[in-house]
Amino acid sequence: MSNAAPVPERIVVVGFGPVAARLIEHLEPFVAAGCVALTVIGQEQDAAYNRVLVADVAVGRTRESAIRLADAAALIAAGVDVRLGARAARVDRPFRRVLLDDGQAIGYDRLVLATGSRPLLPRLEGLHDELLLPPGVSFLRDLSDARAVSAALAARQRIVVLGGGILGIEAALAAAEEGGRVTLVHNGRAPMERFLGEGSRVLAAALTRAGITVVAGTSTGITLTDGRFSGLTLEGGTQVNGGALVLACGVRPRTELADGCDLPTAAGILVDHELRALDTQDIWAIGDCAEVRCWDGSCPACIGVTTPQGLIGPGWQQADQLGRAFAADLSGVPAAVVGLPDRRDAVLVLKARGVDAVTAGETDADPWTVEPGLAVAVWTDPGHGRYAKMVTRDGVLTGLVCVGMPRTGAELVLLFERGSELPADRSSLLRLDSIEGAGAARTPGPDATLCRCAGITRGTVQESVHSGCATVQDVSVGTRAGTGCGGCHDEIRAVIEQHFAVAS
Template sequence: MSTGANGPERIIVVGFGPVAARFVEHLEPLVAAGRVALTVIGQEDDAAYNRVLVADVAVGRIRETAIRLADAGALSAAGVDVRLGTRVVRVDRPYRRVLLADGRALGYDRLVLATGSRPVLPRLDGLDDAHRLPPGVGFLRDLDDARAVAAALAAQQRIVVLGGGILGIEAALAAAEEGGRVTLVHSGRSPMERLLGEGARVLGSALARAGITVVAGTSAGICLTDGRFSALALEGGARVDGGALVLACGVRPRTELADGCDLATADGILVDHELRALGTGGVWAIGDCAEVCCGVSTCAACSGTTAPPGLLGPGWQQADQLGLAFVAELSGRPAAAAGPPERRDAVLVLKAHGVDAVTAGETDADPWTIEPGLAVAVWADPGHGRYAKMVTRDGVLTGLVCVGMPRTGAELVLLFERRSELPADRSSLLSLDSAEGVLAALPPGPDATLCRCAGITRGAVQESVAGGCSSVPEVSAGTRAGTGCGGCHDDIRAVIEHHFAVAVAS
């Protein structure tokens, strides 16, 4: 068993988001056994919670307690040193310690950086410091932001959302669904045009039907009245009035601490296949801040794009990998060899009641392009808000766009992740959104992944339901399914309904 020089192995985790919380779960038994002295440092006053669902909290759709992923009090009672509202200003690698903003220093044997990502501050007149935003301006990134938006909605103020990506659109839709007045400002012809192509125009129409005012233009600055946000100024002199501004212009990995102690960084903190920071001992990184790129020129897995995907599922996988490795090593067992990272094309899902879109893989291919093995099928019904695009190479689905057709989109994602061939008659997939096609769109077998964020299979959800779980929260508590982006909640409900329908019929 490996221990520190003066007793238990001292492990410090910097960052207390969803990925850190998952990692800490693995170490709790070692803390209880006295083998590990674990310190978790979180800059926010709140313990880990699911950031993906912050917009739902802001509009009152769910409560703050429903998205919490860790209990600081319970961890402290179990022997974990939890420090909330605490900022690490520097890592002193030669002396293996972290320096805190209050002047204190904490020594470590192993340091795990789980600092996540930070929201991008757009270049606007009147905004020059992400830490000192004017009243009424926020990112909708944390619970404080959610509380500010909730207050604006309660005061019946117009919400201005800057950013036509998934996060901006989901925030706008959530606020509009709860009766808020919302204006979405974006650049380009239509929101998400780069990802959805012509399907973005169908999405734009759906946003308008949801009551959202969509404005295309380049933002120039913000206007303040009595020190508070009152309007977003556009180039050309136009302005968008509102009582609150939500900035949704993307995120970037947080690498400040790594840069400050001379760790190798690119888009994120560079780590090897074992998630250890390159060129050093005693430091690892996981989650949105970690970029797996081993630096070996002959490694095929690290030869392409290696930037952090910014998705919760891969972060949780890294937390499991590193947690299990630490537990094995500190318990005196051989750790499983870490193989090269699995690079999978991201599946981007827009989830909202009544408005949905999904895209993955190569989507730029033109239906009229003549290329051996390439085929592109497009179907559009703008009047009913539906659009589908399927890109195949030698019959295998390599790219998809689906708007307004949730069941077809779910089936296409399943086929895409399995690298499956599409049926010769592509139009047969379009029927899945009819009443008869609903059950057919569910993953067909127990081994199929139902929750991509947590990696939970349909079979695991079925076992949970058979064991007595009769609601999405109960299934989530027992399996972790649905605790990520929430996009699989409808599929979980379908499994529950199917189970009890069969039980009644029998």
């Protein structure tokens, strides 16, 4: 009878971003117990950090250390094989191994692809390779990009941001707030027109008041002086001069490894409701690279839009789901049958000081559309930078746009996430942002979600503060609230201030 210790199961995770870091947390106890040999392959030289807050690092508002989500040295000390600066070149499915570009081969029993997404390179004359950008041109995706933008700010160069989405706008606002000279270039009539509709013009005016030069036009190429970026050329020949160009033109899921080993892909790597790659037994995908769409054509959850949402919250939920499933399997304890979280409509929040916008749900409906049960209310006050749109079906809020009205926006988001009916007098909600109505907004109860990214309730944050957490960072460490997009930091501060105001 053999007394040999059982051979640990080999789990390989390709990608070391926020979603992979969350999965690793679930696997660490099994590494410590000796039943899992875990290898993590990260293409960057840095361990996992919060990409959503890279712009804050770029402008000096946040330190790099404050956005880190994993400690490579600590993981190595705990027995995890961490490979930083390593690139997975190919997955050899027949032999169950990942081949690195340096020729090494890493065998696996279970493979998890957490490769995330990559920034889109716009079609511009002078830009041909996302890996070989000219000096002065960068994305704003990783810490090396943040350092490049930080250097441009320090040199007092004009920064040109190309892209009128949330990422581009937040980057432009952050740089302007820290004293930078910024030009934002976008397509369409106004930034975020696709999401905000007419409210985008109100937002454009707010950006101008914030000191940002807003330029509408189609970009055609870049100008280099002595090999370095010096200007952006628009259709018609208009030149936008600057010393640095930040590309914020969207992202796409990274599916190269899956494509190279014949895994089914669409917008992302196709996975079933257990996050297992279709037609496989030993490969899973989570996060921005994963598209949940099973083979059952009648599955209600897989009808409609299934593309990855590109948000950190759903990725963390997937990491938790897979981590719990792996843990149950490794420990031999049957896991409760839990399906994927419902694919909720994304609530898009513009996070900036003094400029706020939020949108969610169906927002294309026209106020004059005649359709049973549909009602659309729109209020515009461009002189004061305010806009609100509420779309309801049978009285229930199904879509919203709110610009320049933070209290009204917060109340509408609360009603939207609860699937609540709006009051018969829609104008009552608008009064929340008036001087008279400033204190009239409902205080969310303890069961209300405070941090949408991590799924943390207000009650959990309150308990954390009651137990002694006195800063946003303390609360984040103890509860994970605020570790995602950062949009709830002000709410966490408000809970802290309220607690200590009462305590004093």
